[in-house]
Amino acid sequence: MMSTYMPSPEDIDRKWYVVDLAGKTLGRVSTEIATILRGKHKPIYTPNMDTGDFVVVINADKVHLTGNKLEQKLYRKHSGYPGGLKETAYDELLNDKPEEAIRKAVKGMLPSNKLGRKMLKKLKVYAGTEHPHQAQQPKELEL
Structure with a gap:
């Protein structure tokens, strides 16, 4: 009789990766990051x-979007109160x-x-190239 393998918390080996978003497309990179955070790889x-x-993202301010x-x-986002809808354009949020x-x-x-x-708590995002996670010795991940 075969049984389904269920990993125990001791079996999970968590690695650290660094992703540089300079010039990358937002949606394509986000799917890859979500895959790594979930462990589907x-x-x-x-x-x-x-x-x-764990994923450390650098150069978040240099991400690229296609089209308009x-x-x-x-x-x-909505506060739940009447008239509580707040809208923010992406370029404003990016700035x-x-x-x-x-x-x-x-x-x-x-x-x-x-x-x-x-x-989501395993995602660390930074606008510039510097990050405080050098002690974890993250590997460069090319997406």
Whole structure:
């Protein structure tokens, strides 16, 4: 009789990766980052467990969008009160908080539950080239 393999927390080996977004397309890079955060690139992937790795994103302010999305793409949030809709254009968000633009793109590609929130905590986004995670010896990831 065969049984399904379920990895234990001790079996999960978490690595650190650095992704440079200079000149890369937002959507294509976000899907790859979400795949690594979920652990789908590993043979021990299990949908109900967090088997993914840590991702450090640098140069978030140099990401590229295709078409007219820079002017037309809007991020919306609602306070729950009447008239509480706030809209922010992508170019405005990229100028003010480039880290948040990348985080929102990757968050939309992760599960919308406790597991997805746990996976999102392994994403570290920085606008410039410097990051404080040199001690983890992250590997350069070419996407």
